[in-house]
Amino acid sequence: MADQPPQDSLLKQRLRTIIFGTDTPAGKAFDISLMVAIVASIVLISLDTIGSLSDAYGEYFIIGEWFFTILFTIEYLLRLYCSQNRLHYARSFFGVVDLLSILPSYLALIFPAANFALAIRVLRLFRVFRVLKLLRFLADGNLLLKAMMQSSRKVFVFFFSVTLIILVLSVVMYVIEGPQNGFSSIPKSMYWTIVTITTVGYGDITPQTPLGQIIASLTMLIGYSIIAIPTGILTAEISHEMVKVRDLRKCSNCGKKGHDNDAQFCNHCGSELEALASLTQP
Known part of the structure; x- marks a missing residue:
């Protein structure tokens, strides 16, 4: 009889599916809940900067901030726990953002003068990129960046x-x-x-x-x-870069050029095209 997988491995796999995946109902519910928490924490930070509201509801703002800090800390620790490569996640862009979004609150306990660093909590908003999977538009962002550098x-x-x-x-x-x-x-x-x-x-x-x-x-x-x-200069460079990308998107099978940016297959022979992101890396 085959050995049963360890219980902690099953737990890690389940957590990984929920936290890092979006194809399951649990994963979608987690992403939606996380996005609501991120937006709510940003709204709380913004309201706390209003003098009249801060004076009247300052204690509630502090409780709410620590609630979100603890919530995001638990989420960060769970991501570390179930990651296949913990060091890779901790050193990744989102791993650093996750850490920086909770670190100032704890630093303020040790160094009261570090309260100004609480503004770093706004970095939580960058986590929406993960939830909405906006990195799929990275290729278009690279194209815009190259156009700005050229101009x-x-x-x-x-x-x-x-x-x-x-x-x-x-x-x-x-x-x-x-x-x-x-x-x-x-x-x-x-x-x-x-x-x-x-x-x-x-x-x-x-x-x-x-x-x-x-x-x-x-x-x-x-x-x-x-x-x-400046708008005309940048527009001309963007147009030039788009033409270059179209020329770069050459089918390796038939050699046809000029494919659309979102095309996945050659419109001549049907072969799979190279991903646009790999062609527009700065």
Whole structure:
């Protein structure tokens, strides 16, 4: 008679199916419960920063925070327990995020001055990526990252040119308006120019002279003229990268190119295509 598998192995396998799997009803229920707990803890952290609510319900916020901290600690320990490779999980992206999301609360007990580190608890929100399996879009993210890297030089030249324009306009406005109208220094004038050229317009500093108002109008028009340039640069690079990826997606059987990003099989011979993620790694 074959030996029965150890009880702890059965428990680990059951926990692994529930915690790391989503194909079973128990796994789906676990993921949904985890997502609700993550969102609820983030809402609790946000509400705790409101002075009036913190003063009135501070004790409840502390109890709630420790409830979620203990809950996520138990979950982290269970993931370590049932992982096939514990070290691999602990050193993975999600393993580090899981640890950092609970560590500040315990550090605050030992080092009271570490309360500022409690903001790291917001890292719990990254765990939604695991629940929603958003890493399936990693290939598209890599494509966007490569496009941004390819356009970095053009964007740098653009921002350098904008910086020169801002500096010139700041000096002009400082000379024309002067401290009596709020332009007390060139850095203060640079602040006004940046706010104006980005079409934000706080209105805390406004030109009073007719010439200054004319220059302000020109600055606003310049802002509208240049605001679309970075978008155009990035769009062109993304289009270029998409064409490159289409060319890279070459069927190893028939050699046909130009397959869609989400295609899994060749539309000519039906052979399986190489995964897009492996082609777009930065």
